[in-house]
Amino acid sequence: MPTVYRSKVDVWLFVVLAFAALASLYSAGQTMLSNTPGAILIASLVAAVGFGLPAWLLLSTRYTLEASRLLAQSGPFKWVVPLADIKSITPSNNPLSSPALSLDRLRIDYGKGRMLLISPRDKERFLSDIEAARRAAS
Incomplete structure (x- = not known):
């Protein structure tokens, strides 16, 4: 059964x-108030990228x-x-x-020179669970 760990978030x-x-x-x-041609399209793009991406990162970062x-x-x-x-x-x-989403991270070295930095909220539980899963997988 998969276990999901949320990212710790630095203030x-x-x-x-x-x-x-x-x-x-x-x-x-402000762009919408300008009443220029294409204002709705430009405002929608700015809102989608400028608001959507940070919100998506904050809400979806998990392991x-x-x-x-x-x-x-x-x-x-x-x-x-x-x-x-x-x-x-x-x-x-x-x-x-x-x-x-935090600088309190774990560095995972894997494969041929590959590396991934993650920041699970509960690092001790994550480490314990991943070690148990690695033992079970081998």
């Missing part, structure tokens, strides 16, 4: 994403542990890590772009 990142979303909605509203793989999802992006390919999992605060 500063939440504030940045919320500000970006609200600024986009304000801009879309699903299945019997043989880890699936990381963040908005429209997905990563699949076969459990058998994991070489190590170590703590990290690397700020590289990743499916993580």
Whole structure:
């Protein structure tokens, strides 16, 4: 049975994403008031991207542990890590772009030089569960 772990969210990142979303909605509203041709289309695009993407990232970033793989999802992006390919999992605060909404991260090294940074809310439970799944899979 798959287990889903939500991403931990740093307050500063939440504030940045919320500000970006609200600024986009304000801009879309101002564009609509301009009464220029195409204003509705432009405002809709600005709102969809500027509000939609940050909201999608905040609401969808999660990690699903299945019997043989880890699936990381963040908005429209997905990563699949076969459990058998994991070489190590170590703590990290690397700020590289990743499916993580916190700098309190885990670095997963897998495959041939591949790496994924994630930030499950309950790191201890995640680590315990992934180790148990790796043992069961081998």
